[in-house]
Amino acid sequence: MKSISPITTNxxxxxxxxxxxxxxxxxxxxxxxxHNRFKNFSYVFKSNMLIDFSKNRITDETIQILLRLSEEMQLSQSIQDMFNGKHINVTENRPVLHTALRNFSHEPILVNNIDIMPKIRAVLNKMKHFSKSIISGVWRGYSGKKITHVVNIGIGGSDLGPRMVTEALKPYKNHLKISYVSNIDSTDVYSILKNCDFSSTIFLVSSKNFTTEETITNATTIKNYFLKKYCNLKDMKHHFFAVTANVQEALKFGIEQNNIFELWDWVGGRYSLWSAMGLSIMLSIGFNNFCNFLHGAYDMDIHFKHASFEKNIPVLLSLIGIWYNNFFNTQTEAILPYDQYLYRFPSYIQQCNMESNGKNIDRNGDKVCWQTGSITWGEVGTNGQHSFYQLIHQGTKLIPCDFIASTISHNPIENHHKILLSNFFAQTHALAFGKYFNNNGENTSCDHDVNHFSEKFKYFEGNRPSNSILFKIIDPYSLGSLIALYEHKIFVQGVILNIFSFDQWGVELGKVISNNIFQGLHGGKNYKNDVSTQGLIHFYNTFKNSMN
Structure with a gap:
C-alpha cells in the first residue's frame, strides 16, 4: 500500500x-x-440483498469523480495486497487475512511462503467436532451432566462480534444457553456466579494475546470460584477452554492443550468472529449454519475482489461515506436496523469502524488535515424513531443513515412486520423528500407557504441522505454477507484516507495509566497525576476509608 495524501489528488x-x-x-x-435514478443507483447481491443508495446527494458525475479518486489512491492494488497476504498492517508488521478464514476456494494463501489454509481448516474441523460433542451431549461436565450452558469470557472483538451474531441468529439456535461476560465491572461476572450451574457449564476464555486485563480478571474470578466450590484442579479440563494466539499463557492459566483453539496474529480482534473466536456462535447455531455464515462472507469477498468499482457495493458505499464526511462535514453516520434480532449490530459496526479508522496520523507518519473515521452509532427499529429521529429530521446536523431490514419476519404475528416495514420505507422517504407532497406524489415543499408561525415548526426540509439494505430474511448467509460488506467498506475508506486501519494503538495509553493508578490504590508507589485525577483518587480513598 503506497502512501498518498488524498487531498493532493486531482x-x-x-x-x-x-x-x-x-x-x-x-x-x-x-x-x-x-426517473431511472433507483435503477441506476441500486444493486442486488446474489438475489438475496438489495442495496439502494439512490437517496444520496450524488449524481453520476459525483460517482465518476469518486471512482477517479479510488484510482489515484491505487485502491485496486491495495485490495489485491490484502487478499494476497501482504503486510498491510505496517505498524505491527502483519498481513490482514480475516478473509482467509472464510475462504472456500482451493487456492493456497501464503504467509511467509507457507500456506495457511491447512491450519485454518484443521481448527475449523476441531471446532466442528467439539461443537457437535457439546450439542449432542457426548461431552459431559465433571459430574457427568450434559452441558447446557456456554459462557464466553472476552471483550472487544472477542465479545462484540460473537455476541452480536449469536443474538442476530437466535431463530437458528439450539437448546444451549449462551452467555457473555466482558465488563471488568464485577456486576457483569456476578450475574454468572450467582445463577450458573458449574457442573453443566463450559467457559470459553477468548483472548487473542491472553493478557487482556478485563478478560483474564473475569476468567480468574470464575476459575477461583470453580476451584473453591469443587476443589479439584483436574475437573477444569471438563469446563475450561481457550481461544487464543498465546498458547503458553493459556497453559499457564490451567487450560489443557487439547482445550485450546488456535488463533493467529494476522487476525485482527474486531475481525475475528470468523475464526475460533466464533466458537460460541457455532455452539449456538451448529456447524452447518456456521458454514453458511462463512459462505455469505466469502461470496461478498469474491464480489469485492472482482467486481468493477462502478458496480462494487462496498467500494461505492465507502466512497459515498467519504463524500459526506469530508465535503459535507457530516462527522457521524447512523446504523438503523429494522429487525429486533440485529439490535447489537450498531454497536458491532461502531467498534469495527471507529477502532479501525479513528486515526489522525497518515501512512507517512504525518498528521492528517482531512476527516478520517466517522462517529458511528444507532438503534434498532422504531425505538430510534421515538428517541433521536427528531434531530435527524429537523436538527442542524446532517446525518447519513443506513437502514437495514428483511422482507420476511421470523416471527410473523398479525400485521407487525408490515407496520415495521412501513416505518422503514416512510423514514427513508421523509428524510429524503421532506413533508409536503401533493396527491401525485410530487414534492411541493418549495412552494408551500411556511410563513405562518405554527407551520414553521411542522416543516421538514428533507434532503437528508440514506442507504437502504433489504434482505429476503436474516439468516446465517445474509448476515455473513452484511458483515463482510461493512468490513470491506471500512477497509476501502482506510485506503483512500491514507491511514492504517488494522492497528489500535489508541487503546493502549489508558491501559498503562490505569495500571499505574491501580498500584497506587493498593498502597503501592504513588504516581503523580494532574490535579483533577489526584482529586478524584483522593475522594475515592476518603469515601472508601469512611465506609470501613
Whole structure:
C-alpha cells in the first residue's frame, strides 16, 4: 500500500469544485429529473440483498469523480495486497487475512511462503467436532451432566462480534444457553456466579494475546470460584477452554492443550468472529449454519475482489461515506436496523469502524488535515424513531443513515412486520423528500407557504441522505454477507484516507495509566497525576476509608 495524501489528488480537487455545485441541490430535483435514478443507483447481491443508495446527494458525475479518486489512491492494488497476504498492517508488521478464514476456494494463501489454509481448516474441523460433542451431549461436565450452558469470557472483538451474531441468529439456535461476560465491572461476572450451574457449564476464555486485563480478571474470578466450590484442579479440563494466539499463557492459566483453539496474529480482534473466536456462535447455531455464515462472507469477498468499482457495493458505499464526511462535514453516520434480532449490530459496526479508522496520523507518519473515521452509532427499529429521529429530521446536523431490514419476519404475528416495514420505507422517504407532497406524489415543499408561525415548526426540509439494505430474511448467509460488506467498506475508506486501519494503538495509553493508578490504590508507589485525577483518587480513598 503506497502512501498518498488524498487531498493532493486531482480527484479530490475536482470533488471540492463539484461540492459547490451539489451542496444546494435537493433530492427532490435529483429524482424529478432522473426517473431511472433507483435503477441506476441500486444493486442486488446474489438475489438475496438489495442495496439502494439512490437517496444520496450524488449524481453520476459525483460517482465518476469518486471512482477517479479510488484510482489515484491505487485502491485496486491495495485490495489485491490484502487478499494476497501482504503486510498491510505496517505498524505491527502483519498481513490482514480475516478473509482467509472464510475462504472456500482451493487456492493456497501464503504467509511467509507457507500456506495457511491447512491450519485454518484443521481448527475449523476441531471446532466442528467439539461443537457437535457439546450439542449432542457426548461431552459431559465433571459430574457427568450434559452441558447446557456456554459462557464466553472476552471483550472487544472477542465479545462484540460473537455476541452480536449469536443474538442476530437466535431463530437458528439450539437448546444451549449462551452467555457473555466482558465488563471488568464485577456486576457483569456476578450475574454468572450467582445463577450458573458449574457442573453443566463450559467457559470459553477468548483472548487473542491472553493478557487482556478485563478478560483474564473475569476468567480468574470464575476459575477461583470453580476451584473453591469443587476443589479439584483436574475437573477444569471438563469446563475450561481457550481461544487464543498465546498458547503458553493459556497453559499457564490451567487450560489443557487439547482445550485450546488456535488463533493467529494476522487476525485482527474486531475481525475475528470468523475464526475460533466464533466458537460460541457455532455452539449456538451448529456447524452447518456456521458454514453458511462463512459462505455469505466469502461470496461478498469474491464480489469485492472482482467486481468493477462502478458496480462494487462496498467500494461505492465507502466512497459515498467519504463524500459526506469530508465535503459535507457530516462527522457521524447512523446504523438503523429494522429487525429486533440485529439490535447489537450498531454497536458491532461502531467498534469495527471507529477502532479501525479513528486515526489522525497518515501512512507517512504525518498528521492528517482531512476527516478520517466517522462517529458511528444507532438503534434498532422504531425505538430510534421515538428517541433521536427528531434531530435527524429537523436538527442542524446532517446525518447519513443506513437502514437495514428483511422482507420476511421470523416471527410473523398479525400485521407487525408490515407496520415495521412501513416505518422503514416512510423514514427513508421523509428524510429524503421532506413533508409536503401533493396527491401525485410530487414534492411541493418549495412552494408551500411556511410563513405562518405554527407551520414553521411542522416543516421538514428533507434532503437528508440514506442507504437502504433489504434482505429476503436474516439468516446465517445474509448476515455473513452484511458483515463482510461493512468490513470491506471500512477497509476501502482506510485506503483512500491514507491511514492504517488494522492497528489500535489508541487503546493502549489508558491501559498503562490505569495500571499505574491501580498500584497506587493498593498502597503501592504513588504516581503523580494532574490535579483533577489526584482529586478524584483522593475522594475515592476518603469515601472508601469512611465506609470501613
Amino acid at each position: 480527484a479530490w480537487k475536482e470533488l471540492r469544485i463539484h461540492f459547490n455545485k451539489m451542496k444546494n441541490i435537493h433530492l427532490v430535483d435529483l429524482f424529478k429529473y432522473n
